[in-house]
Each structure stands twice: as C-alpha cells, then as structure tokens.
Amino acid sequence: MALTEEQAAIDAAVRKICGNFTDEYWTACETELRFPEEYYQAMAGAGFLGITMPEDLGGAGLGVTEAAIMMQAASSSGGGYSAASAIHINLFGPHAIVVHGTPEQKQRFLTPLIRGEEKACFGVTEPDAGLDTTSITTFAKRAPGGYRITGRKIWTSTAQVASKILILARTTPKDACRRPTDGLSLFFTDLDRSRIEVRRIHKLGRNAVDSNAVFIDDLFVREEDRIGEEGRGFHYLLDSLNPERILVAAESIGLGRDALARAARYARERVVFGRPIGQNQGIQHPLAECWIQLESAWWTCMRAASLYDAGKPCGAEANAAKFLGGRAAFDASTRAVLTHGGMGYAREYQVERLFRESILPRIAPVTEQLILSFIAEKVLDLPKSY
Incomplete structure (x- = not known):
C-alpha cells in the first residue's frame, strides 16, 4: 500500500x-x-x-x-x-x-x-439522549409551508460562527413508530439566532473551535429545507457514519504524529548528564512503540477508506481505525509530555495542548465501548449487549 x-x-x-x-x-x-x-x-x-x-x-x-x-x-x-x-x-x-x-x-x-462563504454546524446529539440517537426529543411540528422546531442540542461545534445548521428532529413520536429509527427527519436551514440560543461550553481542549449547547425555540423551517423524505432522517445519517469514523481516525493519527515528532526532536536536542536523552533506551523504546501504533492505525484507516470508496462494506474496519487512531494519538501525546519532562507541562512546547486534545477521539463521536460492542456483535457474531 x-x-x-x-x-x-x-x-x-x-x-x-x-x-x-x-x-x-x-x-x-x-x-x-x-x-x-x-x-x-x-x-x-x-x-x-x-x-x-x-x-x-x-x-x-x-x-x-x-x-x-x-x-x-x-x-x-x-x-x-x-x-x-x-x-x-x-x-x-x-x-x-x-x-x-x-x-x-x-x-x-x-x-x-x-x-468558504458560509459555515454550518451539526445539531444531532442531545443532552438526555447521548449516543441513543433514536431517543432525541427535539420535535418538528407541521405548519403551513413547513415545520416549527423546538428542542435542545449539545456538543454542537462551530455554532458560534455558523450561519447554517443541520438539524435532526422527530416528526413522529417514537412510541408511534414501527421502529425506533423511523420518524426522524433531517433539515438544513438558517441558524436564526432570534429562535436559536447558542451557549458556549468551556472545555478541556480544542478551544479554537467552539462547542455549544443549543436551544431551539419554535424555529420555522421551510418544507424545501427538509432533506429527503419525512421520517427517513436517521437512515440518511447512517450514510455518514463510516466516513466520519475514518476521518476522525485520520485526524487523531495526524495529531499523534505531530506529538511524536516533537518528542523525538526534543529527545535529540535535550542533553542531560552529558548525552542527549534520546540516546537512552528508556526514552527511545516508548517513542518507537508510539510510531508502531500510529503506523498500524494509519494503514487500518487507509484500508477502511479504500473499502468505502470501492463501495464495499467497511463498518468493522472504520470502527477499528477510529479505535486504534484514538488510542495511538492519546499514547503518543502522553509520551510526548513525559519525554519533555517538566517542559512538557509548559505551553511553550505545544505538547500539553496536543495532550489535552488527544482525549477527544477516544470519546467522540462514538465511545470505545460501543465500538467494541459493534465488533463483538458484527464480526465475532456474539449476542447484542445493549
């Protein structure tokens, strides 16, 4: 490859x-x-x-x-x-x-x-539903010419600067649907700040890009701003899940590679007891392991991407890439801070920023535990656990 x-x-x-x-x-x-x-x-x-x-x-x-x-x-x-x-x-x-x-x-x-003339944000996750997307309560009620939407979203990135919002909302109550995944519709519309309140969430890292709690109060959305058929929104989102996992894997691997490169450079330059610390196997070996983990994650990511682009099933590979990428980024960033010693705690060397950011791909957009449950069920043919 x-x-x-x-x-x-x-x-x-x-x-x-x-x-x-x-x-x-x-x-x-x-x-x-x-x-x-x-x-x-x-x-x-x-x-x-x-x-x-x-x-x-x-x-x-x-x-x-x-x-x-x-x-x-x-x-x-x-x-x-x-x-x-x-x-x-x-x-x-x-x-x-x-x-x-x-x-x-x-x-x-x-x-x-x-x-680049407009920015969009993605309003799917809700505070009381989490990863159980079928249990969201944001509701789009039919109105003349369109819908009126009311509800809450959380962890909506870029909502501070976005002019558009993609909203997943129920158009049929869950208990009135044949399947939990039915009755959800997808809308792409103006982020009308007279009807949408955006509250920034102050968080651990990645602070250049905002995350928010979003409160939607009787937002009117035109019929022509609904994507596809009413009630099929959840199924449309499924088209995006594997590409998203692949991209998150690639992003986390990139972060880990940057952290590793910074650690290796510091280990070559930092001299203690008359020798560069990178000459010590106690420094070398953990960094070498990080390289191995990042390479393994990268080529799993590339395999998943190639399968997706070829129109072949890639759920297991996409989830595995996301899992491996998140772990490898976290381990490399942690090791980068430790390699820098006390200076790893200082903002000057940047590795503390990468370390703070590296926890994100381990918990979003899907947790490691759900990935493992997916692999157990879909690959190993074990009973569904949730």
Missing part, C-alpha cells in the same frame, strides 16, 4: 498551506477562543473544503481516502484538532445532502460551503 502521485500531491499541498500557520497562531486562537478564520479561508481558497463534493458544484469529487489524507496532513502540521475540526464539518456533515438532496438543494446548500 502506498499513496498515489495525486494523493501525495494532496498531502504536500495541505502541508504547504498549514506551514503558514505557526505554533504561535494556534496558541493565540486557543487562548483567545477564536475560530481560525485565516486558516479556514486558506483551505477554502485552495479548494480543500470541497474535496469530497461533486465537481459540478465546484468540489473536487474525490473520495474518503483523499479526504483522510488531507485531514491527517492538516492535524499533523501543528494545528492538531483545532485545525481538523475547523474544516471537518464540510467533509462529512453535508454528506446526506450530497446523497439525498435535490439538485436545487445541492446548489443552494453546498456551493457556499465549498467556497
């Missing part, structure tokens, strides 16, 4: 763009809780926000494999999860529109996202 010439060019181009954004830039965005708008526009200007979007809309029409290569390059170039999350929504969030939207909806919704 190796990157094609085109894929290698994508990797190099993304790294060249990211090279214009220094550690100081990302530290400032993190400290000031400021969205990295300059970086976002640079990626938009180079056409990368539309890497998976249809060519007739201005996108590149490439696959999840190329998107994963792009995201791994972005997160490994100093920006970590702030760099990844700033553009992540453009790659997987609108996938339901690409697959199930009308030609008019695709033109109206996707073109501004590709150009």
Whole structure:
C-alpha cells in the first residue's frame, strides 16, 4: 500500500498551506477562543473544503481516502484538532445532502460551503439522549409551508460562527413508530439566532473551535429545507457514519504524529548528564512503540477508506481505525509530555495542548465501548449487549 502521485500531491499541498500557520497562531486562537478564520479561508481558497463534493458544484469529487489524507496532513502540521475540526464539518456533515438532496438543494446548500462563504454546524446529539440517537426529543411540528422546531442540542461545534445548521428532529413520536429509527427527519436551514440560543461550553481542549449547547425555540423551517423524505432522517445519517469514523481516525493519527515528532526532536536536542536523552533506551523504546501504533492505525484507516470508496462494506474496519487512531494519538501525546519532562507541562512546547486534545477521539463521536460492542456483535457474531 502506498499513496498515489495525486494523493501525495494532496498531502504536500495541505502541508504547504498549514506551514503558514505557526505554533504561535494556534496558541493565540486557543487562548483567545477564536475560530481560525485565516486558516479556514486558506483551505477554502485552495479548494480543500470541497474535496469530497461533486465537481459540478465546484468540489473536487474525490473520495474518503483523499479526504483522510488531507485531514491527517492538516492535524499533523501543528494545528492538531483545532485545525481538523475547523474544516471537518464540510467533509462529512453535508454528506446526506450530497446523497439525498435535490439538485436545487445541492446548489443552494453546498456551493457556499465549498467556497468558504458560509459555515454550518451539526445539531444531532442531545443532552438526555447521548449516543441513543433514536431517543432525541427535539420535535418538528407541521405548519403551513413547513415545520416549527423546538428542542435542545449539545456538543454542537462551530455554532458560534455558523450561519447554517443541520438539524435532526422527530416528526413522529417514537412510541408511534414501527421502529425506533423511523420518524426522524433531517433539515438544513438558517441558524436564526432570534429562535436559536447558542451557549458556549468551556472545555478541556480544542478551544479554537467552539462547542455549544443549543436551544431551539419554535424555529420555522421551510418544507424545501427538509432533506429527503419525512421520517427517513436517521437512515440518511447512517450514510455518514463510516466516513466520519475514518476521518476522525485520520485526524487523531495526524495529531499523534505531530506529538511524536516533537518528542523525538526534543529527545535529540535535550542533553542531560552529558548525552542527549534520546540516546537512552528508556526514552527511545516508548517513542518507537508510539510510531508502531500510529503506523498500524494509519494503514487500518487507509484500508477502511479504500473499502468505502470501492463501495464495499467497511463498518468493522472504520470502527477499528477510529479505535486504534484514538488510542495511538492519546499514547503518543502522553509520551510526548513525559519525554519533555517538566517542559512538557509548559505551553511553550505545544505538547500539553496536543495532550489535552488527544482525549477527544477516544470519546467522540462514538465511545470505545460501543465500538467494541459493534465488533463483538458484527464480526465475532456474539449476542447484542445493549
């Protein structure tokens, strides 16, 4: 397995763009809780926000494999999860529109996202439902010309800066549906701040990209802003699950590789007792193990992406990549802090920022425990446990 010439060019181009954004830039965005708008526009200007979007809309029409290569390059170039999350929504969030939207909806919704003229956020998770998506209570009630939506969402990224929101809401009560997955509908509409309150959640890391609690109060959404058929929204979201897991894996691997590179550089340069600490096997071996783990996760990720792009089943591989990537990133970031010793605790060397961010792919968008349950049930043919 190796990157094609085109894929290698994508990797190099993304790294060249990211090279214009220094550690100081990302530290400032993190400290000031400021969205990295300059970086976002640079990626938009180079056409990368539309890497998976249809060519007739201005996108590149490439696959999840190329998107994963792009995201791994972005997160490994100093920006970590702030760099990844700033553009992540453009790659997987609108996938339901690409697959199930009308030609008019695709033109109206996707073109501004590709150009970087608009930003979108993703309103699915709710505080009382968590990963049990079929139990969400946000409700879209029929009204003349459309729907009126009321409910709550949580962990909605980029809602502070977004002008659009993708909302999953019930259009039929759960107890009136034949299956729990029925009766959910998907809407893409204006983020009307007179009807939507956005409250920032102050969190451990990735603070350049906001996460929020969102309160929707009688928001009117036009009929033409519903994606696909009423009641089929959950099924449309399933189209995005495997690509999202693959992209999260790639992003976390990139973060881990950056942390490892910083640790190795410090180990070469730091001299104690008359020798570089990297000469000591107590430093060498843990770093070498991190490299092995990251490589294993990366090629699992690439296999999952290649299966998806070939139209083949990839659920097990996508989940495995996400699991391995999250673990490898966390281990590499932890080891990077320990390699730096006391200076690993200082912001100057950046590894503390990567360490704080590295816990995210272990718990989102799906927990390790649910991944293991999925593998046990779908691969090992064990009884469903939940």
